[in-house]
Amino acid sequence: MTIEAVIFDIGNVLIEWQPERYYDRVIGEDRRRAMFAEVDLHGMNDLVDQGHHFTDTIYRWADKYPDWREEIRMWHDNWIELAAPEIPHSARLLRALRTKKLPVFALTNFGVQNFDYATTVYPFLNEFDRQYVSGRMKAVKPHTPIYEMVEADCGIDPAALLFADDRIENLETAKARGWQTHHFIGPEGWADRLVSEGLLTKEEAV
Structure with missing residues (x-):
């Protein structure tokens, strides 16, 4: 047809869209691997894709993992660097x-x-x-x-x-x-x- x-x-x-590449550059591959193993960042992003509020979702996720709070907030604060x-x-x-x-x-x-x-x-x-x-x-x-x-x-x-x-x-x-x-x-x-x-x-x- x-x-x-x-x-x-x-x-x-x-x-x-390669978030891991961004984190490898900013925090190093070893820390990135540790964070992604502990925190379901792609699951967090899935919620945003489903219509949950971008800022609220990521900041709440960051608060759940205080050891990684700053790094998780980068997904929001530096998002355009991830999507590039x-x-x-x-x-x-x-x-x-x-x-x-x-x-x-x-x-x-x-x-x-x-x-x-x-x-x-x-x-x-x-x-x-x-x-x-x-x-x-x-x-x-x-x-x-x-x-x-x-x-x-x-x-x-x-x-x-x-x-x-x-x-x-x-x-x-x-x-x-x-x-x-x-x-x-x-x-x-x-x-x-x-x-x-x-x-x-x-x-x-x-």
Whole structure:
């Protein structure tokens, strides 16, 4: 079926998301490993993605672990350093698709407040035709409801959606619903897929 809209994940597709790398740089790998072994920081972030308040959630988590309070608060206070850098080629692909007047959506596990902050740092996040942000929707990938909500809102046949994500489990749910999918492991492969689908020329996908 002809693709009628392209859907981008954000973390590790448009913006690198490697919190461990940030902590390795700031506190050293040994301390980072010790902290992550003791504190479920990704579980904390999952709550933010589900719609819990960014500041309140992280600061409460920090208070639960006084030995790591300062380091946990970095997840909030220095958050934009964790969500960096952008992946420029992916941003160019987003803009190239929009130049061709093809609808481009975001479907991302992201909190409300930190997504709003990210849009002030990464202007391309404001350029989607539709933003499907888990924290706003109170539903997260890879669970089915968020995909159902996307379908209901955009009104496009699932088979006409092409979705790029770096996580296989997120793609499996989409595929089960009939979406076309692309496992993102780098912008070059994503560019090749968009060209192969006839959505961009090779020159447009550079």
